[in-house]
Amino acid sequence: MSRILLLGADGGLEFRLSQYPGNLVVPVSRAVVERPSFDVRDLMLEGHLPDIVVLGSDLNRTNALSIASLVDAMHPETSVVMIADPDSGMVLEAMRSGVRDVVAPDASDEEFRIMLIKAHDHSSRRTIRRAVEEKAERAVESKVIVVVSPKGGVGKSTISANLAVGLADEAPMDVVLVDLDLQFGDIATHLDLSPAHSLSDAFASSGSIDSMLLKTFLTVHPSNFYVLCGSDSPAAADRIGAKQVRELLAQLATQFRYVVVDTGAGLDEHTLAALEEANEAVVVSSMDVSSVRNVRKEIEVLAQLNILPTSRHFVLNFADRQSGMSIRDVEAVVGLPVNVVVPRSPEVSLSANRGVPVLLDKKGGPAVKSMRQLIKRFADDRRAQKDSAQHKGLDVA
Numbered sequence: 001m002s003r004i005l006l007l008g009a010d011g012g013l014e015f016r017l018s019q020y021p022g023n024l025v026v027p028v029s030r031a032v033v034e035r036p037s038f039d040v041r042d043l044m045l046e047g048h049l050p051d052i053v054v055l056g057s058d059l060n061r062t063n064a065l066s067i068a069s070l071v072d073a074m075h076p077e078t079s080v081v082m083i084a085d086p087d088s089g090m091v092l093e094a095m096r097s098g099v100r101d102v103v104a105p106d107a108s109d110e111e112f113r114i115m116l117i118k119a120h121d122h123s124s125r126r127t128i129r130r131a132v133e134e135k136a137e138r139a140v141e142s143k144v145i146v147v148v149s150p151k152g153g154v155g156k157s158t159i160s161a162n163l164a165v166g167l168a169d170e171a172p173m174d175v176v177l178v179d180l181d182l183q184f185g186d187i188a189t190h191l192d193l194s195p196a197h198s199l200s201d202a203f204a205s206s207g208s209i210d211s212m213l214l215k216t217f218l219t220v221h222p223s224n225f226y227v228l229c230g231s232d233s234p235a236a237a238d239r240i241g242a243k244q245v246r247e248l249l250a251q252l253a254t255q256f257r258y259v260v261v262d263t264g265a266g267l268d269e270h271t272l273a274a275l276e277e278a279n280e281a282v283v284v285s286s287m288d289v290s291s292v293r294n295v296r297k298e299i300e301v302l303a304q305l306n307i308l309p310t311s312r313h314f315v316l317n318f319a320d321r322q323s324g325m326s327i328r329d330v331e332a333v334v335g336l337p338v339n340v341v342v343p344r345s346p347e348v349s350l351s352a353n354r355g356v357p358v359l360l361d362k363k364g365g366p367a368v369k370s371m372r373q374l375i376k377r378f379a380d381d382r383r384a385q386k387d388s389a390q391h392k393g394l395d396v397a
């Protein structure tokens with residue numbers, strides 16, 4: 001089926017275009033098109049873009065060609081065709097303005113039919129190519145960052161919330177924080193949010209996701225990022241399986257540059273599914289022997305399952321001198337370098353209790369410095385990508 005926007009419509013032309021089954025023609029009269037206030041962009045709405053724009057033969061030629069240029073530049077997946085008596089000079093000028101085809105007003109029905117089929121094919125090919133390009137761009141760009149730890153209470157939610165705040169500074173409204181601690185998720189408390197919707201709403205009764213509706217289930221945080229909050233009921237975990245988690249994160253990755261995922265303690269099926277979709281893992285441990293040993297075990301299991309993202313960031317939280325362990329000891333047990341050390345500090349727990357991530361705290365103590373270091377690991381990476389793309393003459397927004 002083709003959606004056809006007919007500019008400069010007259011009854012005869014509208015009839016000729018509508019007679020093919022499945023075509024939906026939206027006619028706009030010449031009088032409207034030639035008003036000074038007319039702007040074709042008002043009719044080119046995202047999600048309702050026409051496949052074909054037909055420029056009627058009564059339209060002023062210059063006006064028609066400038067509409068063609070505008071549509072071609074802004075929406076290359078829409079084909080523009082023109083109804084006019086073709087002479088060679090005029091056809092050339094029309095083609096230069098982005099017109100795909102020119103057909104005489106008195107052309108046969110068969111010629112009209114062929115013109116519409118060609119325009120429709122062209123539009124579909126361009127639409128598919130654009131979707132593929134966008135997906136490829138996103139696949140390189142989007143970071144799905146999963147924050148994990150074998151033990152509870154080591155600071156995963158604190159770190160996830162601060163990561164979202166910091167990354168939103170870099171990419172406003174292009175970050176989503178997902179509370180995947182399906183049983184006892186408390187991201188809403190960490191951020192002082194009262195969400196109208198939660199993660200379980202994102203799945204229809206069929207268990208699949210409606211990608212068009214997904215954004216409506218997100219809550220906006222005042223620091224310019226989105227949050228998909230956990231469900232109030234721990235029973236939600238039973239209704240959401242690994243497949244749904246993978247589908248959810250894959251969907252979000254097509255819509256956001258950064259997807260930050262907070263998880264529950266240990267490796268339940270949801271966390272494993274998230275790691276399968278992840279390209280970055282933040283492994284958090286507190287500075288005690290049992291936590292550190294468990295991190296080692298967790299990393300071994302993930303390596304065996306082959307789902308540990310190659311890009312990992314090991315964060316040692318609650319660091320203090322009283323623990324009896326040094327950073328070297330931790331590294332020796334875990335077998336990974338410690339990338340960021342977050343000191344135990346009252347400012348962190350105070351801010352969590354107030355529902356304001358410590359990064360938003362103006363004072364900026366030592367814990368803030370550490371959080372910034374962690375964020376820099378992702379933001380720097382992004383900058384490096386941008387530099388290398390520019391180097392290659394590509395444009396990374």
Ligand SMILES: Nc1ncnc2c1ncn2[C@@H]1O[C@H](COP(=O)(O)OP(=O)(O)OP(=O)(O)O)[C@@H](O)[C@H]1O
Nearest residue numbers: 152153154155156157158318343344345348349352
């Ligand atoms: N560096 C720190 N210094 C002081 N308190 C901290 C620090 N990091 C986290 N906390 C506090 O520790 C508590 C647990 O942190 P958080 O909720 O982030 O852990 P979690 O790993 O998400 O826990 P759970 O596994 O239960 O979800 C919170 O009250 C938080 O404010």
Ligand SMILES: [Mg+2]
Nearest residue numbers: 156157181186
């Ligand atoms: Mg938590």
